Ligand SMILES: Nc1ncnc2c1ncn2[C@@H]1O[C@H](COP(=O)(O)OP(=O)(O)O)[C@@H](O)[C@H]1O
């Protein structure tokens with residue numbers, strides 16, 4: 001794999017590297033599409049580690065993560081889950097949207113996220129020490145909690161926390177340019193559009209425009225879709241289903257793009 005592009009926005013790289021070498025797990029918080037997953041990929045590349053990613057949802061259980069017995073050809077075979085694989089092989093374990101997962105998942109993580117660095121596999125009566133280089137990274141989006149899910153302090157306080165947010169206009173334009181090859185002038189327009197939309201709190205959007213949406217718009221523009229149409233279908237329609245709000249957003253697009 002080639003070196004993933006990640007534009008550093010503050011001092012997150014040195015925090016990662018220090019947490020990694022100190023065996024401390026990392027929590028990335030921030031809205032969707034602001035670079036958390038990309039950061040993990042880029043850092044894993046820098047420390048030459050494989051990443052095992054689990055996207056958590058409200059059905060994600062401890063069994064899904066640790067492993068289960070399967071019946072294959074009449075025989076019962078144990079199959080390691082992603083956490084067990086990462087622990088045994090010393091991979092980086094990235095649990096995306098951890099707050100969505102079921103409570104029993106969090107319990108599993110406790111013994112892995114403190115000085116013990118152990119995984120208990122009750123069904124096998126086994127315990128595994130995390131291999132050298134194993135690191136746990138979790139992400140969560142504080143602004144968006146379906147059933148008001150929160151992480152308990154006893155869990156939170158095991159992690160070093162990095163706060164992610166959308167980049168400033170200049171940096172965001174550079175990211176768009178580098179990611180898509182769109183020229184800097186037009187990349188700046190997209191970044192400006194984002195700043196404008198993000199300032200309109202009165203729209204009451206569940207989530208505002210992310211860097212991911214801007215990158216999508218830029219890719220469509222590069223592929224010769226007319227720029228306003230590209231913004232309408234990749235940004236505006238992704239942000240709202242309310243006709244009034246869509247109309248307002250389209251007006252902003254036609255002013256800036
Ligand atoms: N700092 C950054 N450097 C490079 N690309 C970024 C950065 N922030 C966002 N991106 C772009 O935005 C996209 C979405 O980011 P991602 O990491 O998937 O978001 P998250 O995991 O926070 O939801 C990436 O694929 C990349 O194109």
Ligand SMILES: [Mg+2]
Nearest residue numbers: 036037038096
């Ligand atoms: Mg992600």
